[in-house]
Amino acid sequence: MRVTPAGTGEAGPATTRETRSLPAHAPGAVDTPFVIQGYDEVVSHDILWDAHSHPFHELLWNERGASCAVVGERIWTITPTLGLWMPAGTLHSGSATAGTWLRAGFFGFRTTSSISDTPVAVEITPLLRLLLERLGEPGLAPSSRAATEALVLDVLAPSPRELLVQLPTSALLRPIADAIREDPADRRTLADWAAELGVSTRTVTRAFSAETGTSFVRWVAAVRAQRAIDLLTRGWDVESVAEQVGYRSASAFGVAFRRTTGRTPGAFRSG
Numbered sequence: 286m287r288v289t290p291a292g293t294g295e296a297g298p299a300t301t302r303e304t305r306s307l308p309a310h311a312p313g314a315v316d317t318p319f320v321i322q323g324y325d326e327v328v329s330h331d332i333l334w335d336a337h338s339h340p341f342h343e344l345l346w347n348e349r350g351a352s353c354a355v356v357g358e359r360i361w362t363i364t365p366t367l368g369l370w371m372p373a374g375t376l377h378s379g380s381a382t383a384g385t386w387l388r389a390g391f392f393g394f395r396t397t398s399s400i401s402d403t404p405v406a407v408e409i410t411p412l413l414r415l416l417l418e419r420l421g422e423p424g425l426a427p428s429s430r431a432a433t434e435a436l437v438l439d440v441l442a443p444s445p446r447e448l449l450v451q452l453p454t455s456a457l458l459r460p461i462a463d464a465i466r467e468d469p470a471d472r473r474t475l476a477d478w479a480a481e482l483g484v485s486t487r488t489v490t491r492a493f494s495a496e497t498g499t500s501f502v503r504w505v506a507a508v509r510a511q512r513a514i515d516l517l518t519r520g521w522d523v524e525s526v527a528e529q530v531g532y533r534s535a536s537a538f539g540v541a542f543r544r545t546t547g548r549t550p551g552a553f554r555s556g
Contacts, residue, residue, distance in 0.1 A: 350385030
């Protein structure tokens with residue numbers, strides 16, 4: 286574990302960033318006789334997790350705040366209502382902002398089946414949350430635990446909605462992706478980028494769709510939403526966040542944010 290000072294930003298004074306290193310386990314490499322085991326932690330620093338993998342399946346979500354998980358070129362934002370299923374053995378890294386209340390459910394590799402062969406978003410519905418909370422009650426009778434675990438496995442399912450950014454990797458598109466992720470307020474259109482790169486708009490449009498699985502406009506909206514969630518959970522006001530991520534007004538930002546995330550900016554506002 287490494288702890289280093291993070292820089293001072295507009296959101297407030299300098300914070301401490303902690304880097305955690307965990308092992309990379311193959312599926313089932315360590316005996317996990319449990320069905321579902323809970324974990325939670327409130328992080329006092331910004332946290333970075335180096336690439337690692339678990340011998341068990343993992344359901345990640347937050348009680349408060351936002352975190353990210355990275356698998357290859359895919360970046361998911363995890364929130365209190367949108368979690369992420371991580372199959373056993375999947376190499377991933379991650380991060381969380383200070384003050385985030387992390388939650389996780391560990392699912393035994395030999396006692397449960399994965400809901401997907403690849404990471405997928407999971408909606409943390411009120412029912413699923415209540416069932417997971419019940420598993421954390423002290424003194425829960427074995428029969429009640431078994432019944433509750435069965436209900437969790439019954440309602441657990443992939444969600445069609447996810448806060449995912451797929452990074453393009455080609456030499457043509459990577460400069461565009463890097464610039465927008467560095468400054469989500471960048472308002473250059475795909476036509477502007479095509480002109481700068483000396484190629485046709487059609488060429489860039491096709492490449493973007495092929496590499497990211499979505500349109501340029503939707504990809505930019507997802508990048509902006511991910512940055513906005515990070516800033517909101519750090520205590521930024523909605524007007525400042527809107528400006529920081531490229532919207533001309535808080536109302537325009539609110540409409541776009543809700544279209545992408547399904548929730549209002551205020552739902553993520555901290556402080």
